[in-house]
Amino acid sequence: MNRRHVLRSTVAVAALLLGCGSEAERRVFTVESTAAPLSDTPNERGWRITLDSAHTSLGPVRFFEGRVLLSRAFDWYALIGGTAHAHPGHYAPGDALGELLETHTVDLLSGVTQLGTASAVTGEYGSLELTLTTPTATTDAQGVLKGHAVRLVGTATNADGGQVRFDVEADLPRPVAGVRFEKSLGMEAGRVRITVDLRKWVDRIDFATATDTDADGIYTFPADSQARNALMRGVEDTTAYVVTWEEGAAQ
Template sequence: MNRRHLLTGALTLAAASMALGGCGSESERRTFSVEVTSTPITATNERGWTVTVDTAHLSVGPVRFFEGRALQARRFHWYTLIGGTAHAHPGHYSPGDALAELLSTHTVDLLTATTLGDANAVTGQYGSMELTLPAPTSATDAQGLLSGHGMRVRGTARNTGGDTVRFEAMASLSKPIEGVRFEKTLGTEPGRVRIAVNLATWLGRIDFATATDPDADGVYTFPADSQAQNALLRGVEDTTAYVVTWVEGAAQ
């Protein structure tokens, strides 16, 4: 069965359990809000560049939560940056049943906390999250902040040799990011899910010297076959770039 349809079954099962008045570890319907923010960059990246981010935008949704745990974070080797293949999830991640989902898509400013909306959910043992970063539409990105891409970051990178690169990094993903860790025994207590995007992981592998010549405004971009673009994609796809936590209490 397609796991994207499992949530309906889980909600139906939860409703049936409550209707029958059964005892034990039955599920209950609930909702919780989902917010997206980011973690600032505080150190130089792996290539010796200090990066300052001026703007960062992301297209997010749907977001789905599953019972299966992310057994091992996705790992990459240096040869992926020159065209090699990395093997993700050697622990054979299995998502299991869907427990919650938020189906809407939004363009968010990662430099501020943005609430996406409420996820329809059931109580239970959560283990992982699936995050979709789709190309935006005119409806989800009316201001054109993403220029048609799933993510867009603008900023400045400097190295110890005195080189300065004003850059614009953009990427789109063809499939959702699966197996993001989120381990929580969720009951009916008030709270919300916070997804923090680690910008240092997104930009951590990039050698900004491989960017193109600057445009008329002096901003560098990343050619499709460059080390910079390859490293950017690896960073955005890295499951450890997304730290998911449960924040107790009612929203302020």
């Protein structure tokens, strides 16, 4: 996210907060994250995956009125043996309704993580924009991400007995825009929960294309490999993020 985009979004939210009059009220709500566990079934390429660790640098999060229309658009990935997935169709974010500007390093295997409090207004919510940003020494004090937005460590096995121990990362060039979140939000108590579907992150990966092992036999994903491209497509997939409104105060 560049500074110009940040300022434009912040100004839009501020203008809405000040200009809505009786049509909207200022409010805040907690934003939290968690992850859906991987199932034991093989991914699209026939690999069973076990994750030892999964971390991401999450935030800022911005909320918009525009709704997401999913379509079965052309998917080049299907040409190389993958499965076509639903993709955002026509999407216009519309007015900004809220934002959380904090960034946190999130352990996706540790349950629910509190990300902070969003400044917002009441209204008809349709979507959000999720930034998986490059961490800093402050946001990732333990260095678990090694300077990357996403890091996954684990083991993949296939039906032939092949095994790949991997330690891989991903960096996104832009925020994940157009994540569905449809909610008519008033002043009721509650919080937003963002659930990362880890299966969708790794579902397209053919671990046979991983190479460049280190001294301990740990594989990485070369920049031009199917594994690298598939991981990036999984992380960028807007349907890998399920956003819900949870009633009541945060625990």
